[in-house]
Amino acid sequence: MSVTAAKGFTAAGIAAGIKENGNPDLALVVNTGPRRAAAGVFTSNRVKAAPVLWSEQVLRGGALSAVILNSGGANACTGPKGFQDTHATAEKVAEVLGLGAGEVAVASTGLIGLLLPMDKLLPGVEKAAEALSEHGGEKAAIAIKTTDTVHKTAVVTRNGWTVGGMAKGAGMLAPGLATMLVVLTTDADLDSEALDKALRAATKVTFDRVDSDGCMSTNDTVLLLASGASEVTPEYAEFAEAVRTVCDDLGQQLIRDAEGASKDIKVEVVNAASEDDAVEVGRSIARNNLLKCAIHGEDPNWGRVLSAIGTTRAAFEPDRLNVAINGVWVCKDGGVGEDRDKVDMRYREVHIVADLAAGSETATIWTNDLTADYVHENSAYSS
Amino acid sequence: MSVTAAKGFTAAGIAAGIKENGNPDLALVVNTGPRRAAAGVFTSNRVKAAPVLWSEQVLRGGALSAVILNSGGANACTGPKGFQDTHATAEKVAEVLGLGAGEVAVASTGLIGLLLPMDKLLPGVEKAAEALSEHGGEKAAIAIKTTDTVHKTAVVTRNGWTVGGMAKGAGMLAPGLATMLVVLTTDADLDSEALDKALRAATKVTFDRVDSDGCMSTNDTVLLLASGASEVTPEYAEFAEAVRTVCDDLGQQLIRDAEGASKDIKVEVVNAASEDDAVEVGRSIARNNLLKCAIHGEDPNWGRVLSAIGTTRAAFEPDRLNVAINGVWVCKDGGVGEDRDKVDMRYREVHIVADLAAGSETATIWTNDLTADYVHENSAYSS
The missing domain is CATH 3.60.70.12 (L-amino peptidase D-ALA esterase/amidase)
Structure with missing residues (x-):
């Protein structure tokens, strides 16, 4: 075909x-x-x-x-x-x-x-x-x-x-x-x-x-x-x-099929003031090495999500941010939300929702976790 | 003290x-x-x-x-x-x-x-x-x-x-x-x-x-x-x-003392049109995961340096870029330079010079390589 x-x-x-x-x-x-x-x-x-x-x-x-x-x-x-x-x-x-x-x-x-x-x-x-x-x-x-x-x-x-x-x-x-x-x-x-x-x-x-x-x-x-x-x-x-x-x-x-990945991570940014804001925040989360390592370790580390959001220019108030990982709102109003032990991260797909509470626009960025296999593949493959 | x-x-x-x-x-x-x-x-x-x-x-x-x-x-x-x-x-x-x-x-x-x-x-x-x-x-x-x-x-x-x-x-x-x-x-x-x-x-x-x-x-x-x-x-x-x-x-x-690092990488950007350009280029090189993996593998991968430079807004012409790794100008005028086999990368400190051939400003950014130990430490440590 x-x-x-x-x-x-x-x-x-x-x-x-x-x-x-x-x-x-x-x-x-x-x-x-x-x-x-x-x-x-x-x-x-x-x-x-x-x-x-x-x-x-x-x-x-x-x-x-x-x-x-x-x-x-x-x-x-x-x-x-x-x-x-x-x-x-x-x-x-x-x-x-x-x-x-x-x-x-x-x-x-x-x-x-x-x-x-x-x-x-x-x-x-x-x-x-x-x-x-x-x-x-x-x-x-x-x-x-x-x-x-x-x-x-x-x-x-x-x-x-x-x-x-x-x-x-x-x-x-x-x-x-x-x-x-x-x-x-x-x-x-x-x-x-x-x-x-x-x-x-x-x-x-x-x-x-x-x-x-x-x-x-x-x-x-x-x-x-x-x-x-x-x-x-x-x-x-x-x-x-x-x-x-x-x-x-x-x-x-x-x-x-990403090199060395063990997780596919869907970063969905919702309630952004603009689509550009949603993309910028999504990309910042998707590129955060510390978060990508945490996801690899099946750790629903919402603090690293907030840290990544905080580096952007998007419209938001820190104390209104909400984050869900695999359906559990582990961060509410910029602080501790539902019990993080409820988050099931055994499967390959991980779904992060970042709610900016600043509008009605949305964007989804896909990324992968950061793994030892990624390091091995890319320290050996000369390109 | x-x-x-x-x-x-x-x-x-x-x-x-x-x-x-x-x-x-x-x-x-x-x-x-x-x-x-x-x-x-x-x-x-x-x-x-x-x-x-x-x-x-x-x-x-x-x-x-x-x-x-x-x-x-x-x-x-x-x-x-x-x-x-x-x-x-x-x-x-x-x-x-x-x-x-x-x-x-x-x-x-x-x-x-x-x-x-x-x-x-x-x-x-x-x-x-x-x-x-x-x-x-x-x-x-x-x-x-x-x-x-x-x-x-x-x-x-x-x-x-x-x-x-x-x-x-x-x-x-x-x-x-x-x-x-x-x-x-x-x-x-x-x-x-x-x-x-x-x-x-x-x-x-x-x-x-x-x-x-x-x-x-x-x-x-x-x-x-x-x-x-x-x-x-x-x-x-x-x-x-x-x-x-x-x-x-x-x-x-x-x-x-960076977490899990095996190399300390000095990224020196020279001949930039402005100090801001030099910092932007240095940071882009310092944050390139593929390059950081290559350095971990002791691979003088100058192509990844050029790729990183290419993502910036700094003033430069691609066919005038030069890159030295540990004193060897492996990239000259945007293409192949000296023999990459001459680069000795056995030691902890790695020195990358990126010559933008666009001015006289300079900046140095320090970073580390990306290692499996970094992944392990940061997938286990919940912060």
Whole structure:
């Protein structure tokens, strides 16, 4: 399914030899039309990898015929040579498929500061083009994995049209633990403006609110391609909802596969004066290392939640704050609430509600606990 | 030495029974004059513990005769009863020493969300007052420890006058891992305005730049008391330098004793367009969990340094950034520099230089690595 669930797309995933262990490392997604509308959202990190700089430029035209993605190397902090390599990759895809390079987006993930092995990557492009198939979505999703333990795909089908996609990463768009790469496809018949609007609206409330470890990648990329092959033009609201549903599904899969995590933490901020306040408070709670350690230890440590709220600029009064952990209001009016021993934290999902008592806006941020496994994985993995 | 190195001070540290393990948990510092000038700097967390609210209020008068500090309970998020307890503690000190409660600062550290055992604390005040001594500085420093493995003191003596002090904590003022409490004393003859100016200038470049884990406490407190007993009024610049030296020394001791750390990381940002830029970049690098894991693994991962720089608003061009780790310029002009295998990371201190090539300002932030021990300590310790 994945990126080939929608009509008008082929895909492939192959082993080009970029990864030394021989695992699949090159994915190709092709829009066979009739339409080639596209939109993209990229990392807000100011240190951007060569493929991000390239793809941002390509997307200005609002059209894409193909996306080539490699794991095994981020091509970030690689200077002019790195950008040349990205360009050469797009040229190679264009040559093999009979396109212009300006219709080809490039995405990379893996170690920062290393040049890609172009002697392996370019022949890999030919091999991937030969393997293109209307059933190639799963293989493409597998080829973009790095530290992912599972490949991630999602599909929704509406009245005659479909949105599908694949993702890799154990984190988020902005910020992001490890790089997040996402390709979404649809056979709905829409122009690039509608795609762009729907994609930005969706990422803002999904990938942007998945904050596993507060670190933002140089390579994060989310692309949405439309083939028009269904010959259906849905209402914008219906389409936007479908894109958001797929993004939400993939975002949840990222959190559940976060490096070294043992808990998935849903931080729900309610009764905020504004949505921005709710997001700021949610992010501050989600990034608090002391709290993330406490959750790992199954300790409903609401004091650390209050400490995190206190570092924000959001509107609130300290003595009106309430905090619930897994349904128990352990903090009421800024002080001790219900008995913390009532909180059951045995399960993987932990639900924190922070009530700011300052308005009626809300936002939810997803994060993970901080574990010894996270430390081990990230002190061993050089990226 | 500690807070009794300067003339005109007595101190005591005793076990009042606040800590269940019977360790010392109550410290008293008394300014015997002739002057009682004082200044204070407190956590910028908006969720402030009762003793912080009390002491901020007391300090408005610019005078202090005594400071009472307890470990074993933070008295934070304890509502009106918590504030009453702080008030009662100050009243008890005042009664025992023949002072007004408005001359008594209170500081607390320990678990959040628990009321202090006043039936133990108030008798402890009497016991501490009986134990006051001109040689009590060390005992006071020992009584304020929580997870500290050693007590922390520092002293500098200049021409006829002295600045000394004690600290507890494994972190920093703002932000702070665990609470940081510091009491500094001097026998220099200065008014509260000079003390306030020198203290703010010192903390800004010392405790404020010690950022072990990015978390800010509800209780951080730094106090400076002057007795005037030396009868010497130093030049402001000389005095400010002495205060900064003591703060720097204590800040270094906090970093070296940070919870679970195996590395002390000096992040030096150079050639920034402004000091604010340098601090923002330094803090972003110091808070990057992925980098902190890499340093723990003795991996000179400069890509993670660049990723962290890229999330700031500081002035820089990505292709002009340079990064040195332990003297080796592993990143030059935003790309690969010298051979990373040349970097020797066997020792506890790690020195990262981030060259923004955007100006001539500089700032240094100290942090620690992220370790499995940090996770263990903070998933077990409920605060």
